[in-house]
Amino acid sequence: MLENVEEFDMDKVIEEFESLTEDAERVQRETLKRILEDNASAEYLQSLGLNGRTDPESFKACVPLVTHRELEPYIYRIIDGDTSPILTGKPITTMSLSSGTTQGKPKYVPWNDELFETTMQTYQTSFAFRNSFTEKRISEDSVFLVRKGLVFDHSSISCASLVLSVIKVTWHSSGKLEKASEFPIKNGKALSFVYGSKQFQTKGGLAASATSNVFRSAGYKCGMRALQSLSCSPDEVIFGSDVFQSLYCHLLCGLIFREEVQFVSSTFAHSIVHAFRTFEQVWEELCTDIRKGDLTNNVTVPSIRMTMSKLLKPNPDLANLIRNKCMGLSNWYGLIPELFPNAKYIYGIMTGSMEPYLKKLRHYAGELPLLTADYGSSEGWIGANVNPKLPPEFATYVVLPHIGYFEFIPLTELENSKGEPDFLCVDPQPVGLTEVKIGGEYEIVMTNPAGLYRYRLGDVVKVMGFHNSTPELKFIRRSSLLLNINIDKNTEKDLQLAVEAAAKLLAEEKLEVVDFSSHVDLSKEPGHYVIFWEISGEASAELLSECCNCLDKSFVDAGYTTSRKVNCIGALELRVVRSGTFQKILDHYLGLGTAVSQYKTPRCVAPSNSVVLQILTDNVVSNYLSTAFS
Ligand code: AMP
Numbered sequence: 001m002l003e004n005v006e007e008f009d010m011d012k013v014i015e016e017f018e019s020l021t022e023d024a025e026r027v028q029r030e031t032l033k034r035i036l037e038d039n040a041s042a043e044y045l046q047s048l049g050l051n052g053r054t055d056p057e058s059f060k061a062c063v064p065l066v067t068h069r070e071l072e073p074y075i076y077r078i079i080d081g082d083t084s085p086i087l088t089g090k091p092i093t094t095m096s097l098s099s100g101t102t103q104g105k106p107k108y109v110p111w112n113d114e115l116f117e118t119t120m121q122t123y124q125t126s127f128a129f130r131n132s133f134t135e136k137r138i139s140e141d142s143v144f145l146v147r148k149g150l151v152f153d154h155s156s157i158s159c160a161s162l163v164l165s166v167i168k169v170t171w172h173s174s175g176k177l178e179k180a181s182e183f184p185i186k187n188g189k190a191l192s193f194v195y196g197s198k199q200f201q202t203k204g205g206l207a208a209s210a211t212s213n214v215f216r217s218a219g220y221k222c223g224m225r226a227l228q229s230l231s232c233s234p235d236e237v238i239f240g241s242d243v244f245q246s247l248y249c250h251l252l253c254g255l256i257f258r259e260e261v262q263f264v265s266s267t268f269a270h271s272i273v274h275a276f277r278t279f280e281q282v283w284e285e286l287c288t289d290i291r292k293g294d295l296t297n298n299v300t301v302p303s304i305r306m307t308m309s310k311l312l313k314p315n316p317d318l319a320n321l322i323r324n325k326c327m328g329l330s331n332w333y334g335l336i337p338e339l340f341p342n343a344k345y346i347y348g349i350m351t352g353s354m355e356p357y358l359k360k361l362r363h364y365a366g367e368l369p370l371l372t373a374d375y376g377s378s379e380g381w382i383g384a385n386v387n388p389k390l391p392p393e394f395a396t397y398v399v400l401p402h403i404g405y406f407e408f409i410p411l412t413e414l415e416n417s418k419g420e421p422d423f424l425c426v427d428p429q430p431v432g433l434t435e436v437k438i439g440g441e442y443e444i445v446m447t448n449p450a451g452l453y454r455y456r457l458g459d460v461v462k463v464m465g466f467h468n469s470t471p472e473l474k475f476i477r478r479s480s481l482l483l484n485i486n487i488d489k490n491t492e493k494d495l496q497l498a499v500e501a502a503a504k505l506l507a508e509e510k511l512e513v514v515d516f517s518s519h520v521d522l523s524k525e526p527g528h529y530v531i532f533w534e535i536s537g538e539a540s541a542e543l544l545s546e547c548c549n550c551l552d553k554s555f556v557d558a559g560y561t562t563s564r565k566v567n568c569i570g571a572l573e574l575r576v577v578r579s580g581t582f583q584k585i586l587d588h589y590l591g592l593g594t595a596v597s598q599y600k601t602p603r604c605v606a607p608s609n610s611v612v613l614q615i616l617t618d619n620v621v622s623n624y625l626s627t628a629f630s
Contacts, residue, residue, distance in 0.1 A: 008226035010128040017125050017386070020402050021468040025434045027401040032056055035405060035449050039089045042451065044074060056405075056432065065409075065428060065445060065454045068107050074451075075108050081204020087451025088112065095208040098378035099589070099598045106593050108208065109378045114449035116217045118381055118403040122374050125384040125400065127227045130183045130345075130371065183344050183371065183388060188262035189232035190224075190347075191254035191340065193271040195246055195596045196239035208593075215239075229265070232257040236307040243596050244278075245299045249308055251279055252286055252295075254340065255322060256311055261340040265347040267373070267597040269354040269361055272346060274586075274596075276335060276364045277514075283326050291319035334366025345369045350392035352475040353600045356496055358392060360512070375475060377457060378598075380404050380448040383473055396464045396472035399433060404449070406433045408442035411460065430454075436463045436471050443479050482604040485520055485527040486568045488560035492603050498554035499531070502547040509543060512536045515582035518604045519613065521573070528570030529555070532616050534577050545624045548574035552626035564629045572626040581619040585612055 020027050033054040039045055040052065048062045064070075074086050075095075083091045087110060097106040196215050202208050214220060215238060224230050231238060233246075233253040240246040254261055266272045279286075285296050293314030299305055325338045337343060346365050350358060350372040361370060375383045375397035382404070383397030390396070399406055407430035430445050444457045458480065461473040476493065483490040495518055503513045514534040521530050531551055539547075552564070552572035563569040586599055588611055605613050 008124060008223075010132055013124050013128040014132055017128070017384075017400075018468065020400070021398065021470040024399075024401040024468070024470040025432070028405055028433050029056060031402050032059060032405040032447065035447060038449065039085075039087070039451065041085045041089045042087055043085060044087050044451070045453070059405075059447075060407075060430075060454075063454050065430070065456055067456050067458070068109075071452070071455070075110065078110065079108060079202040079204055079206060079208075081202075081206070088449075092451060093206060095202060095206055096378040097208060097593050097595075099594050099600055106589075107378075108202075109452070110450045111378075112450045113217075115380055116214060116219065118400075118449075119214050119376075120219065120223045121403060122376065122381040122384050122400060123223065123227060123229075126374050126386060126388070127229070129384070129386040130388045131185065183369070185228050185262040185344055187228060188342065189257050189260045190229045191250065191257075191261045191264045191343075192229070192231040192233070193247065193250055193264075193266035193275045193597065194231060194238055195243055198241075198593060200593070228262065232261060234307045234311070236303040240301050240304045242301050242304075243590055245301050245304055247275055247278055247596075248282060248286075248296075248299060249304055251275065251282070252289060252308065253311065255286060255290060255318070256315075258318075258340050259342060261343050263343055263345050263347050264336055264340060265373075267348060267595075268600065269348045269350045269357045269370075270599060270601070271597050272348055273357045273360045273364070276332070277360075279335070280332060283322070287319045287323050287326075290322065291316050331363075333363055335364045337366050337368050343368060345371045347371050347373055349373045349375075351375075351395055352477065353492060353496075353603060355392070356499065356513075356516070375473065377459075379446060379452055379455060379457060380450070382406070382444065382446070386467065396474050398467040398472050399470050401433060401470050405447035407431065407445040407447075407454065408433070408436050408440075408461075409445060409456070411441040411443065433471065434469050438463050438465055441476060483518060483520055483529050483555075485522070485529075486559065486563040488555075488557055488563050488569060490529075490555055490557055490560060494555060494557065495531075495603055498551050499533075501554040502550040505543065505547050505550055506535060506539060509539060510537075511539055514579075515601055517582075517585075517602055517612075517616065519606075519616070520604070522607075524570070526568055526570045528573055530573045530575055532575050532577055532581075532620075534579060534582050539576075541622070541624070544574060544576060544622065545627075548572065548624040548626045549628040552628040571629070573623055574626075575616070575620045575623045577616060578619040578621050581615065584615050584619070588612060588615060 036045065036050065036054040036059065050058060050062050071087070078086055078092050079095060085091065090112070092110040092112060094111040095108045096111040098109055099106060194215060199216070200208055221230070233250050237246050237249040237253060240249070264272060266275070289296055289312060291314065293312050295305060295308050295312055299308065322339065329335060329338060336346065346361065346368055350361070350370055358370065370392055371388045372385055372392040372395045374381060374385055380403065381400065383399045385395060386398050387396065409428045409430045436442060439462070441460055441462045444459050444461060446455050446457050447453050458478055460476040460479045462476050463471045464474050465472045477491045481489050482492050482495055499513060499516050506512060512535065514536055516534070517532045519530040519532070521528055551574060555561070560569065582601060585601065586596065589599060590596060602609065602612060605616065607613065
């Protein structure tokens with residue numbers, strides 16, 4: 001086990017991490033044994049005939065692979081107040097809500113103290129690696145960065161120059177590496193865009209909320225203080241009942257404590273971009289509040305008003321300084337370091353569905369490094385980012401072998417028409433953590449200490465290498481296909497790449513895609529893909545038609561292009577929506593209980609997700625049909 005939440009010795013955390021990852025297979029066996037012993041009395045496990053066996057072989061033979069759907073009857077009994085040991089030995093008293101943006105509605109997943117403990121262990125591990133010192137040496141022809149046995153060889157990275165520029169290595173004139181920059185943070189504060197989502201009681205009296213279970217846990221503050229990551233905003237702001245008012249006050253607190261802010265963070269990068277887009281709208285109001293020492297009347301929640309009035313004192317100098325800085329920026333480039341001169345980095349999950357926000361985030365960040373946070377879910381954490389210097393595009397997550405029991409369903413490699421590898425799951429026979437192969441793509445199966453056994457998380461990862469004997473995973477995509485009409489199959493990643501390609505055309509006119517989603521329209525034969533775009537300004541019909549054609553051409557999956565050519569799939573349609581439409585979608589999810597810090601824009605809206613589809617449809621201002629295959 002790693003350190004206690006309150007005590008935190010970075011060297012010890014790294015040492016333990018190295019030792020756990022060196023013997024991952026043994027650690028996995030022990031972890032499984034612990035989980036099965038602790039929950040031996042659970043009805044679910046008893047019904048599967050394990051009869052006290054805790055070895056991986058018996059576990060795999062007796063316990064089926066499941067998705068959330070199969071566990072729902074059990075979860076709903078718990079929610080409805082059945083306190084018998086259903087999924088776990090000790091009764092579950094709290095439920096988490098996953099964001100559920102893929103399915104259209106949040107899902108309940110059991111939460112307990114062990115999950116809080118593993119959350120803090122994951123945070124501690126990546127923090128230790130961000131703050132620890134890196135030794136370096138030079139071999140004959142390649143550069144190694146060595147950190148307590150971890151050898152990171154640049155030659156294994158395809159874009160070495162990008163990596164080198166990001167880690168800011170300094171070269172002597174002799175060509176020798178002198179030092180590698182680190183990310184140590186001293187005593188200070190974090191500007192964290194975190195929000196305690198609504199907590200409510202289920203019918204059976206269980207507490208339920210989204211990620212705020214972590215923020216509400218007794219040890220959270222102590223743990224974050226030890227990680228020097230305490231939020232500069234008071235609890236009343238974090239747990240405020242109105243997300244917009246909380247966001248406004250997070251920004252205000254950040255400005256009041258601007259000298260102390262050591263880094264800017266959120267759980268997912270979307271919240272940081274959302275916060276600074278909001279800053280662009282409200283900065284003058286923020287300056288007025290600081291100048292007068294008086295909070296705007298737009299903040300009405302009494303608890304937030306009371307706490308902010310204690311922090312806010314008239315400070316015309318600060319107001320002028322911020323005003324001058326804002327006025328001096330060109331299109332808000334480098335806003336974050338201007339506002340927070342001592343910030344060392346921006347921190348939050350930046351991979352997967354967050355990648356589309358990287359461009360905007362880099363724009364606000366200027367020269368500040370972007371560090372992706374760890375990899376996990378409401379169901380539990382999976383891996384830590386122990387190579388913080390890698391830019392998000394190259395980030396990997398090292399699986400923590402003691403926080404859950406992990407299996408991997410191999411996705412069989414097939415060749416697509418372009419001779420490139422394409423991955424398809426044909427036989428869901430999972431392999432163990434240490435049996436995965438470098439280069440392979442897998443769907444993750446998780447067994448956690450809170451009642452999920454052989455649970456298909458729905459994420460696809462790629463094994464990029466090993467840290468000692470535990471794999472380093474790159475997040476690839478959600479496993480479900482996003483767009484599919486005929487023999488075509490396009491994933492979230494394919495959509496993202498198509499949008500990126502078409503957005504380049506917009507960028508030539510200094511416009512950007514603020515957010516996007518998609519839909520398969522089967523209302524007319526043949527069905528066709530619809531892409532919804534919110535853009536940052538007015539674009540000409542000519543340019544948008546070009547973007548539409550580019551989107552259509554950018555789906556390179558052979559099933560799609562063939563179907564398009566023979567008109568089994570109709571022309572792709574680009575629908576441009578009014579400014580603020582994606583904010584309305586966010587508001588809708590917040591109303592369902594999703595936490596803003598956990599929010600992921602739904603990248604494909606199914607007909608069953610009728611409210612979101614209606615929001616999009618009601619806000620369409622123009623539409624374009626592709627002529628790319630005419
Ligand atoms: P939630 O269920 O709302 O807690 O969200 C969890 C999901 O977010 C995971 O299953 C992933 O799909 C995604 N996710 C979490 N961490 C990362 C990460 N580091 N990179 C990419 N996607 C992530």
